[in-house]
Amino acid sequence: MDTRLPGPRGRSERGQGACCLRGPDGLHQTLPFDKLVQRATEEKHKEFFISEDEKYYLRSLGEDPRKDVADIRKQFPLLEEDIKFPKFFKEEQFFSSVFRISSPGLQLWTHYDVMDNFLIQVTGKKRVVLFSPRDAQYLYLAGTKSEVLDIDNPDLTKYPLFAKARRYECSLEAGDVLFIPALWFHNVISEEFGVGVNVFWKHLPPECYDKTDTYGNKDPTAASRAAQILDRALKTLSELPEEYRDFYARRMVLHIQDRAYSKNFE
Numbered sequence: 001m002d003t004r005l006p007g008p009r010g011r012s013e014r015g016q017g018a019c020c021l022r023g024p025d026g027l028h029q030t031l032p033f034d035k036l037v038q039r040a041t042e043e044k045h046k047e048f049f050i051s052e053d054e055k056y057y058l059r060s061l062g063e064d065p066r067k068d069v070a071d072i073r074k075q076f077p078l079l080e081e082d083i084k085f086p087k088f089f090k091e092e093q094f095f096s097s098v099f100r101i102s103s104p105g106l107q108l109w110t111h112y113d114v115m116d117n118f119l120i121q122v123t124g125k126k127r128v129v130l131f132s133p134r135d136a137q138y139l140y141l142a143g144t145k146s147e148v149l150d151i152d153n154p155d156l157t158k159y160p161l162f163a164k165a166r167r168y169e170c171s172l173e174a175g176d177v178l179f180i181p182a183l184w185f186h187n188v189i190s191e192e193f194g195v196g197v198n199v200f201w202k203h204l205p206p207e208c209y210d211k212t213d214t215y216g217n218k219d220p221t222a223a224s225r226a227a228q229i230l231d232r233a234l235k236t237l238s239e240l241p242e243e244y245r246d247f248y249a250r251r252m253v254l255h256i257q258d259r260a261y262s263k264n265f266e
């Protein structure tokens with residue numbers, strides 16, 4: 001599974017009108033678009049790849065998924081006329097627009113994206129749980145996603161700090177638009193077969209973003225560079241015996257808190 005993608009992976013291949021699916025075994029399968037939609041509407045399938053209750057998810061990608069970002073207006077030109085994005089940002093801030101189709105019961109793990117986002121629900125009901133970026137310390141992050149998968153019944157022995165995370169919950173129905181600010185964590189359950197679109201846009205100056213990012217979830221380049229430098233600092237600290245390493249590491253944490261934490265959030 002491509003760890004940069006929240007949830008199961010689906011790829012639209014415009015030329016063939018087919019969707020490419022990657023199962024947990026890493027194998028690729030393709031389905032014509034209409035079949036994918038059909039299967040996504042079903043709770044139980046007569047035809048399936050792995051199990052009769054498997055779930056389907058389309059997350060559209062760009063023409064060349066490694067280089068191009070998704071733009072529903074380009075990959076699904078028939079829909080272009082139907083789509084009007086709310087005018088909350090300038091044309092040049094536009095990053096991508098992603099077509100999302102999901103089976104009932106499909107849940108996407110808690111993750112953050114680095115762009116501001118309008119999640120637009122076209123049909124179906126969806127529950128969205130949000131967590132503030134300030135609660136990152138309680139979410140057991142691995143990259144951009146949380147290790148706590150079952151947020152409704154979390155294993156608090158394994159993830160005790162999760163109990164401190166404050167959840168904001170909302171329900172999206174056809175016609176609803178949710179603003180998900182950059183860095184806000186979100187966990188999404190499709191309660192019904194759902195069709196939606198989301199639009200990501202840049203609110204930082206364009207040079208802050210990673211140019212190789214096609215999903216809107218690679219950290220700003222300054223953040224990635226700082227993380228690399230920190231890794232080097234940690235390697236250097238490990239040259240010291242434990243007692244000294246601990247002492248200097250704690251001093252470095254205090255230094256970071258003093259110099260880099262925002263005073264506005266205290």
Ligand SMILES: O=C(O)CCC(=O)C(=O)O
Pocket residue numbers: 006100102108113117118119126186188196198
């Ligand atoms: O609603 C979905 O299927 C996923 C939403 C999401 O992760 C996003 O818009 O960034």
Ligand SMILES: [Fe+2]
Pocket residue numbers: 006111112113186
């Ligand atoms: Fe997301």
